[in-house]
Amino acid sequence: MSLNRIVQQSLDIQHNLQEVGRRADVPVVFIWDSHTGGTVKVPPFDRVYIELPADTPVGWVDGMDELWSHRHNLAIKWWEQVTAVDMNGSSCRCCGPDFSFSSNTLRQATATHRRCAYSNETHMYTEDPEIEGLPSIPLDQWLKRPHVLFIPLDVSKIDFTYNSKTPVYHTP
Ligand SMILES: [Zn+2]
Numbered sequence: 001m002s003l004n005r006i007v008q009q010s011l012d013i014q015h016n017l018q019e020v021g022r023r024a025d026v027p028v029v030f031i032w033d034s035h036t037g038g039t040v041k042v043p044p045f046d047r048v049y050i051e052l053p054a055d056t057p058v059g060w061v062d063g064m065d066e067l068w069s070h071r072h073n074l075a076i077k078w079w080e081q082v083t084a085v086d087m088n089g090s091s092c093r094c095c096g097p098d099f100s101f102s103s104n105t106l107r108q109a110t111a112t113h114r115r116c117a118y119s120n121e122t123h124m125y126t127e128d129p130e131i132e133g134l135p136s137i138p139l140d141q142w143l144k145r146p147h148v149l150f151i152p153l154d155v156s157k158i159d160f161t162y163n164s165k166t167p168v169y170h171t172p
Contacts, residue, residue, distance in 0.1 A: 011149070026051050030047070034100060047148045048150075079151075114136050115135075
């Protein structure tokens with residue numbers, strides 16, 4: 001499928017309030033374009049969230065296992081093929097890597113950019129504002145921003161099948 005079709009189908013879903021409500025807690029890989037050299041590599045999207053299967057572990061404590069690693073890296077490789085942009089590139093010496101990667105639920109992965117407060121008790125973000133008097137941005141509003149792309153599983157159709165023969169991908 002072409003990049004244009006993937007983008008169009010994804011935007012149709014992420015701009016739909018009901019769809020956002022259904023998908024707020026799905027696991028995602030977050031690909032953050034760090035604007036190296038002053039450019040966005042897959043314009044206009046500098047925040048891309050790719051959905052992973054529902055049983056993928058997220059977070060840092062229990063998530064760094066082989067299944068997580070396989071799915072995380074497979075999604076990044078898939079996006080690299082679709083966009084023909086090197087996800088491990090570094091286009092400017094002073095800026096460092098072009099992209100950084102993390103994984104969490106869609107709600108949690110977007111929370112820091114939505115100005116949500118972090119709870120030291122639950123070690124998760126809440127929907128409360130981080131700064132008093134500056135409201136946090138609701139997820140559905142964040143997903144309407146023109147630089148944000150959420151790619152659902154039913155759009156990417158990535159084959160996440162995993163068994164002992166499946167190669168494990170590694171990003172440096
Ligand atoms: Zn630079």
